[in-house]
Amino acid sequence: xxxxxxxxxxxxxxxxxxxxxxxxxxxxxxxxxxxxxxxxxxxxxxxxxxxxxxxxxxxxxxxxxxxxxxxxxxxxxxxxxxxxxxxxxxxxxxxxxxxxxxxxxxxxxxxxxxxxxxxxxxxxxxxxxxxxxxxxxxxxxxxxxxxxxxxxxxxxxxxxxxxxxxxxxxxxxxxxxxxxxxxxxxxxxxxxxxxxxxxxxxxxxxxxxxxxxxxxxxxxxxxxxxxxxxxxxxxxxxxxxxxxxxxxxxxxxxxxxxxxxxxxxxxxxxx
Amino acid sequence: xxxxxxxxxxxxxxxxxxxxxxxxxxxxxxxxxxxxxxxxxxxxxxxxxxxxxxxxxxxxxxxxxxxxxxxxxxxxxxxxxxxxxxxxxxxxxxxxxxxxxxxxxxxxxxxxxxxxxxxxxxxxxxxxxxxxxxxxxxxxxxxxxxxxxxxxxxxxxxxxxxxxxxxxxxxxxxxxxxxxxxxxxxxxxxxxxxxxxxxxxxxxxxxxxxxxxxxxxxxxxxxxxxxxxxxxxxxxxxxxxxxxxxxxxxxxxxxxxxxxxxxxxxxxxxxxxxxxxxxxxxxxxxxxxxxxxxxxxxxxxxxxxxxxxxxxxxxxxxxxxxxxxxxxxxxxxxxxxxxxxxxxxxxxxxxxxxxxxxxxxxxxxxxxxxxxxxxxxxxxxxxxxxxxxxxxxxxxxxxxxxxxxxxxxxxxxxxxxxxxxxx
Numbered sequence: 001x002x003x004x005x006x007x008x009x010x011x012x013x014x015x016x017x018x019x020x021x022x023x024x025x026x027x028x029x030x031x032x033x034x035x036x037x038x039x040x041x042x043x044x045x046x047x048x049x050x051x052x053x054x055x056x057x058x059x060x061x062x063x064x065x066x067x068x069x070x071x072x073x074x075x076x077x078x079x080x081x082x083x084x085x086x087x088x089x090x091x092x093x094x095x096x097x098x099x100x101x102x103x104x105x106x107x108x109x110x111x112x113x114x115x116x117x118x119x120x121x122x123x124x125x126x127x128x129x130x131x132x133x134x135x136x137x138x139x140x141x142x143x144x145x146x147x148x149x150x151x152x153x154x155x156x157x158x159x160x161x162x163x164x165x166x167x168x169x170x171x172x173x174x175x176x177x178x179x180x181x182x183x184x185x186x187x188x189x190x191x192x193x194x195x196x197x198x199x200x201x202x203x204x205x206x207x208x209x210x211x212x213x214x215x216x217x218x219x220x221x222x223x224x225x226x227x228x229x230x231x232x233x234x235x236x237x238x239x240x241x242x243x244x245x246x247x248x249x250x251x252x253x254x255x256x257x258x259x260x261x262x263x264x265x266x267x268x269x270x271x
Numbered sequence: 272x273x274x275x276x277x278x279x280x281x282x283x284x285x286x287x288x289x290x291x292x293x294x295x296x297x298x299x300x301x302x303x304x305x306x307x308x309x310x311x312x313x314x315x316x317x318x319x320x321x322x323x324x325x326x327x328x329x330x331x332x333x334x335x336x337x338x339x340x341x342x343x344x345x346x347x348x349x350x351x352x353x354x355x356x357x358x359x360x361x362x363x364x365x366x367x368x369x370x371x372x373x374x375x376x377x378x379x380x381x382x383x384x385x386x387x388x389x390x391x392x393x394x395x396x397x398x399x400x401x402x403x404x405x406x407x408x409x410x411x412x413x414x415x416x417x418x419x420x421x422x423x424x425x426x427x428x429x430x431x432x433x434x435x436x437x438x439x440x441x442x443x444x445x446x447x448x449x450x451x452x453x454x455x456x457x458x459x460x461x462x463x464x465x466x467x468x469x470x471x472x473x474x475x476x477x478x479x480x481x482x483x484x485x486x487x488x489x490x491x492x493x494x495x496x497x498x499x500x501x502x503x504x505x506x507x508x509x510x511x512x513x514x515x516x517x518x519x520x521x522x523x524x525x526x527x528x529x530x531x532x533x534x535x536x537x538x539x540x541x542x543x544x545x546x547x548x549x550x551x552x553x554x555x556x557x558x559x560x561x562x563x564x565x566x567x568x569x570x571x572x573x574x575x576x577x578x579x580x581x582x583x584x585x586x587x588x589x590x591x592x593x594x595x596x597x598x599x600x601x602x603x604x605x606x607x608x609x610x611x612x613x614x615x616x617x618x619x620x621x622x623x624x625x626x627x628x629x630x631x632x633x634x635x636x637x638x639x640x641x642x643x644x645x646x647x648x649x650x651x652x653x654x655x656x657x658x659x660x661x662x663x664x665x666x667x668x669x670x671x672x673x674x675x676x677x678x679x680x681x682x683x684x685x686x687x688x689x690x691x692x693x694x
Contacts, residue, residue: 174449236541
């Protein structure tokens with residue numbers, strides 16, 4: 001059942017992604033509508049899949065790589081809807097949907113069986129820690145997409161070649177402020193994730209911090225976003241550098257997420 | 272009598288080159304005087320705008336005139352001839368007339384249809400009238416150019432889409448800022464084009480308007496007109512800290528805002544985005560400022576790119592306008608041909624002969640009893656009278672080379688030859 005729901009959701013996301021790419025090259029009202037509608041259907045199916053796994057597994061379904069990727073994608077879609085309906089940022093889908101689709105695709109390639117929880121994970125910290133981490137990372141994924149949009153639009157204006165996407169992309173200030181806002185959402189969530197993780201580690205393994213690769217990469221990510229926020233607050237640092245750093249920040253998240261999984265080392269191996 | 276145009280514009284010369292050739296401020300009076308003093312130049316006008324520097328002349332020896340005028344440009348601006356030749360275009364006679372008509376009608380403008388050029392053409396003509404550097408040909412040519420421009424404007428939609436520097440500037444501002452109504456705007460200097468751009472921007476709604484000028488009184492005047500606040504010129508850099516959009520067009524010969532000054536401003540304004548439009552030639556804002564983060568500096572050439580997208584629509588209207596210009600060029604050339612002395616001499620003689628014939632017939636009809644000898648004697652006398660009467664004007668037309676156009680025009684008018692031809 002969950003497999004059918006997942007595959008259907010993946011198919012809808014795939015279709016939406018295809019349209020978001022055509023939208024990138026040639027805008028039309030129909031495709032931009034279709035993108036939203038297909039994504040909504042995908043999201044509903046995706047949500048049902050997660051609920052199904054929650055009911056069957058008896059815990060929040062983010063305890064194996066397949067579930068984690070899928071849940072990560074789900075959080076991003078949620079945030080995408082929020083931005084899409086609240087701010088109507090043109091072309092946002094072209095930058096966000098491919099990320100969602102790739103996450104879902106990688107999720108679909110990973111083993112899907114619902115396994116019973118290892119004793120160490122059986123804790124209320126599981127829900128708290130992972131929810132903070134994933135929502136935070138979703139905000140950073142969004143800021144990655146917005147950052148790319150910023151760099152493109154800024155390049156047009158700076159180089160004075162006002163062609164291509166220039167007409168359709170939002171203003172530089174809009175993108176810059178949106179990027180900042182997303183980081184101000186993501187950063188506290190990431191901080192809470194790290195704190196709750198440390199507390200959980202203390203109860204599970206008896207020490208707050210174990211320097212396992214996931215922890216180290218999270219710390220690096222945290223530092224990158226801390227730099228962006230600090231520099232902005234202190235000296236108004238914004239624009240290109242902030243956009244570039246938010247892109248790098250998300251790449252470190254991806255390394256932490258997938259890279260470490262491939263290494264199969266450390267305490268977070270179950271994820 | 273040959274119309275001659277020598278000049279350069281945004282298509283043939285970069286802003287760096289145009290800066291060097293510009294006749295701005297006192298250089299214009301001086302240049303016009305020196306230009307008219309060239310022996311080859313019978314009449315002369317200099318049109319110098321941000322986008323073009325053009326010399327209009329009436330000359331008799333075209334080849335020599337081209338050489339001499341080039342020499343004049345080179346020595347006046349201290350630029351070697353070779354670099355000059357690359358940028359210059361030269362039009363004579365019919366093509367010169369067409370070019371001037373096209374310029375005035377804004378068909379040759381960087382932004383086709385922009386309205387400022389007509390004012391600039393009028394100003395150039397007025398200065399020439401004031402300095403008495405024009406005569407029959409250029410006076411007629413310029414008056415005609417202005418009326419052609421007006422005809423183009425009323426009969427085509429070429430100027431309708433508010434397509435100008437100002438339009439481009441506002442469009443860009445909207446792609447830099449989220450909401451213009453929260454932005455502070457400063458007008459630096461008071462060029463006509465800058466003022467227009469400022470007005471357009473203000474109509475799109477900005478939070479506050481600041482006006483600064485080297486002469487504070489002028490800043491106050493403009494501030495009143497634009498419902499803004501005047502800022503002393505020494506203070507404008509301080510005000511930059513809270514200004515988001517700047518349009519700059521002062522007559523300053525050098526940069527009034529350097530990179531290091533702007534760097535400091537950016538630090539003080541916490542790196543908030545700034546959009547600076549420098550439409551002055553020579554440029555007033557150090558172009559390297561564009562390298563600073565969150566600063567977007569556009570000069571007049573850069574704005575070209577902005578309007579490219581709209582050019583297609585205007586091209587259709589421009590085609591209509593070109594047809595009007597063609598028509599008017601033909602008319603003008605006919606008029607000019609009529610100014611040639613030979614047809615005038617012929618026309619004068621014809622007119623005299625006609626009068627003689629008419630009067631003789633009437634007289635001879637009344638006097639029936641005359642002998643053939645008597646008739647001949649009367650005819651002889653009539654011929655002698657008209658010959659003596661038309662001899663001085665004919666001789667003057669044949670001999671004088673200096674005021675020939677004036678003479679032709681006067682004689683045609685006095686003897687009613689103009690009407691004769693029309694009939």
